[in-house]
Amino acid sequence: MDGHLRLVYLILKKIREKFGEKRLNSMVIELVDIDPNVTAYHRSFFSSSLIRQGKVVLINQDITKLSITPNVLLYLNFCGISKAREDVAQMFRVIPSFQKVFISFSVTRKAKTQISTNLNTFNAALRGKGQHLIKVQSDRKDFVTYYISDPSAPIATK
Numbered sequence: 001m002d003g004h005l006r007l008v009y010l011i012l013k014k015i016r017e018k019f020g021e022k023r024l025n026s027m028v029i030e031l032v033d034i035d036p037n038v039t040a041y042h043r044s045f046f047s048s049s050l051i052r053q054g055k056v057v058l059i060n061q062d063i064t065k066l067s068i069t070p071n072v073l074l075y076l077n078f079c080g081i082s083k084a085r086e087d088v089a090q091m092f093r094v095i096p097s098f099q100k101v102f103i104s105f106s107v108t109r110k111a112k113t114q115i116s117t118n119l120n121t122f123n124a125a126l127r128g129k130g131q132h133l134i135k136v137q138s139d140r141k142d143f144v145t146y147y148i149s150d151p152s153a154p155i156a157t158k
Contacts, residue, residue, distance in 0.1 A: 005042065005045055007075055007077070008029060008031070011073075012024060012029075015027070025055075027055070028054060028055055028056075028057065029055065029056050029057070030056075030057040030058075030059060030072075031056070031057070031058050031059065032059040032060075032061060032063045032066065033059075033060060034060070034061065034062050034063075035060075036060050039058050039059075039060040042058050043058055046058075062084075062087070063076065063091075064084060064087035064088055064090070064091045065087075068091075068095055068099065070096050070098070070099060071098070071099075072099075072100070073100045073102070074095075074099060074100065074101045074102070075101075075102045075103075075104070076088065076101065076102065076103040076104070077103075077104045077105075078103075078104070078105040078106065079105075079106050080105075080106060080111065081105040081106070081111070081114075081118060082111070082114055085117075085118060085121055086121070088103070088122065089121050089122055089124070089125035090125070092122055092125040092126050092148070093125045093126075093128070097129045097130075097131060099148070100147075100148075101147060101148045102136070102145060102146070102147045103122070103133070103145070103146050103147075104143050104144065104145040104146075105118065105143065105144065106142060106143055107141075107142060107143065107144050108142045115144065119133060119146075122146075126148060131148050131149055132148075132149055133146035133147065133148060133149065134146060134147055134148075134149040
């Protein structure tokens with residue numbers, strides 16, 4: 001299971017446990033990936049009836065080029081973020097300040113040396129709205145995850 005599906009599975013499981021089937025069945029999930037092979041993999045994971053009903057929408061496109069619907073949870077997951085860094089920063093500049101956003105990216109190999117550059121770029125893009133990234137504690141060694149905060153929280157530096 002890839003990063004998108006791991007997170008989606010865990011969120012859906014928790015929603016079902018906490019709120020029940022009715023709430024779960026009222027949701028729409030949009031999975032966006034730039035790689036058509038990943039989109040095909042996502043299609044194989046979800047039932048065709050969920051896709052036909054519009055409960056699961058699979059989009060094969062660069063997420064930084066899409067209009068983002070306000071009031072949704074947005075999870076960005078990048079194996080390699082260096083090429084998309086400026087596009088993500090621009091996305092952070094224009095999305096509404098109330099948008100719930102998580103971002104994960106790889107910190108293996110060369111990416112390990114880019115963590116500060118990524119954080120500085122993203123925090124600079126958010127600064128004008130009084131926001132910044134906060135690190136999510138995790139046992140994962142190869143990825144880091146952050147979320148966009150409110151202005152009162154401490155700024156992530158690693």
